[in-house]
Amino acid sequence: MTALLKAENLEVAFGGVKAADGVNLSIDEGEFVAIIGPNGSGKTTFLNLCTGYVRPVSGEVWLDGKPITAMAPRRIARKGIARAFQIPQLFTEHTVIENVMLALAAHRGIWQAFAPLDRPDYRAEAMALLDLLKLADHANAMAGALPEGLRKLADVTVAMALKPRLLLLDEPTSGVSALERFPLMDTLMTAMRAQGVTALFVEHDMEIVETYADRVVVWDSGSVMAEGKPSEVMKDPRVLKSVVGA
Numbered sequence: 001m002t003a004l005l006k007a008e009n010l011e012v013a014f015g016g017v018k019a020a021d022g023v024n025l026s027i028d029e030g031e032f033v034a035i036i037g038p039n040g041s042g043k044t045t046f047l048n049l050c051t052g053y054v055r056p057v058s059g060e061v062w063l064d065g066k067p068i069t070a071m072a073p074r075r076i077a078r079k080g081i082a083r084a085f086q087i088p089q090l091f092t093e094h095t096v097i098e099n100v101m102l103a104l105a106a107h108r109g110i111w112q113a114f115a116p117l118d119r120p121d122y123r124a125e126a127m128a129l130l131d132l133l134k135l136a137d138h139a140n141a142m143a144g145a146l147p148e149g150l151r152k153l154a155d156v157t158v159a160m161a162l163k164p165r166l167l168l169l170d171e172p173t174s175g176v177s178a179l180e181r182f183p184l185m186d187t188l189m190t191a192m193r194a195q196g197v198t199a200l201f202v203e204h205d206m207e208i209v210e211t212y213a214d215r216v217v218v219w220d221s222g223s224v225m226a227e228g229k230p231s232e233v234m235k236d237p238r239v240l241k242s243v244v245g246a
């Protein structure tokens with residue numbers, strides 16, 4: 001079976017720091033994979049390499065067996081990799097549903113100032129997505145006025161409007177209260193499964209990783225140090241020292 005995403009020998013450095021130092025990773029369709037690792041180990045850089053925001057000096061990224069390494073971020077998004085950010089990237093002065101309709105229009109390649117974005121078909125599709133992410137009651141709220149947990153869900157709704165095959169989530173539960181984390185992840189996971197989306201998420205909360213990830217990948221100094229089922233990987237003394245110790 002061809003991996004949905006495959007990264008081979010990715011290398012990139014910023015100044016003297018090797019943020020990717022020979023990264024090799026494969027993700028199969030339907031998997032929910034967590035990335036853990038100490039601060040500065042290169043987790044976000046990997047997401048940037050997969051989405052075209054950072055170009056590797058060597059190595060290759062494939063989506064469904066086709067190289068995407070040299071592509072612009074917009075093209076990669078249209079090929080099926082979407083991204084939700086640690087700090088949600090929403091148009092804060094617009095309503096939640098307007099943000100989603102804009103993404104639906106962008107997915108169709110309509111990205112012009114004068115194109116009508118508020119159309120009945122977009123509105124219906126956006127509402128269906130908002131319903132899936134349990135945000136229907138907040139459709140007409142200003143995106144900037146949402147509390148952090150709901151803003152994270154809105155950011156994921158926008159990413160889902162791009163019809164991704166693979167969704168990359170950078171710390172989906174950061175900034176969210178301990179009580180809200182599990183309900184938030186339940187909603188995200190249910191929505192992604194319903195849409196057949198594969199997910200790769202960076203996460204620092206080990207309980208979240210153990211509960212939701214099919215597989216965990218441990219980053220250390222710019223490369224993959226260990227990977228496997230969360231319950232097994234978390235017993236590895238090297239992982240405990242690097243991640244839990246850190």
Ligand SMILES: Nc1ncnc2c1ncn2[C@@H]1O[C@H](COP(=O)(O)OP(=O)(O)OP(=O)(O)O)[C@@H](O)[C@H]1O
Pocket residue numbers: 014015017018019037038039040041042043044045046
């Ligand atoms: N655009 C950039 N310019 C310069 N240095 C960068 C850039 N992006 C990342 N780095 C450096 O590369 C290294 C890896 O950073 P990265 O953000 O990928 O780590 P991380 O594992 O995601 O960290 P955190 O858990 O703190 O978010 C760090 O030393 C960081 O300072």
